[in-house]
Amino acid sequence: MDKRAISLAALLLCSVSLAAPVPDSCPAIGRNGVAELHRDWLMTGWERNAGDPPFNFRKDLGRYYDFTRTDLSLFDDFDPELKVRTTADDYGKVWYGLVPRFRSVHHKITEQPTVVAAGPRYSHSVMEFAFEVTPNEGAPMYLVSRTSILWRCGVDGWKIFREHNSARPADAAVYRNAR
Template sequence: MTTEQVIADRHVRWVFGWDRRAGDAPFGFRRVFGEFYDFDSADLRLYDDFDPEHRVATTAAAYGEIWEPAFREMVSAHHAVDDGPHVLASGDLAASTLRFVARIVTPEAVTDIRTTTSLVWRGTPDGWRIVREHNSTEVLPAGTLDGRFD
């Protein structure tokens, strides 16, 4: 398998790591994403504009602290890859981009989104790990994804 194929597979698996179903174990960022992020790196930059506070995390643990409360309260989150992944790799660095759609259900609302995600991966002794992340999300009109995840 080429590096590009490995990274493409990891990026797709990363997307589906965010899925939540009724009855799932409580969301734990490190448990779910421990194989994807470099939890020991001191030079991470992780950003998602879906975070209402628009924080940039500089550690994987801090990024998890942003998302754990919201994902623990969710009723469900369903994702589908809409485009990609598209991968470039050279040496011990690789970049991947893909677009996904998701339906997020909370006790208060149903939100449909489309997100473009770009990840930079670094080859480590433990495998390829995310060291940069940038997600740009568009909230879609209510009902856009009706029937997509049934």
């Protein structure tokens, strides 16, 4: 075999493995598709009302994170250390330190998730939202955040593999006028 034939054979093998179908546990659309998961992650995982049970990262957000992995990249500029966290438990520690300081946190999605299929086992979504954070003491704060999530498909469905959240202050009108 000449070098061109070997190169072509290698290219074909790579393209076949890259085109492997996504398991049934990782649907492209619908309730367990990436867009819906991104929305749910925000609206059910992070939404907090006064009087809610104590925050529990594993219980409240465990559906979205793989707690067995040590190769994650999770960042939020709310983290006082501004650190990239490589495990879901380490990321959870950030929120155990912050969420109890809030009486409530309410979100409104200002830009629905945009989903890009990055490969058969990965999908990327981006979403923007406005939120109102009411501390236990003091006046509410208003922010707008953009979140970018790379999801990885595994036997238990889509899980967050890479996450980046950046927020900026906003005035109350931005939150009130969001849908």
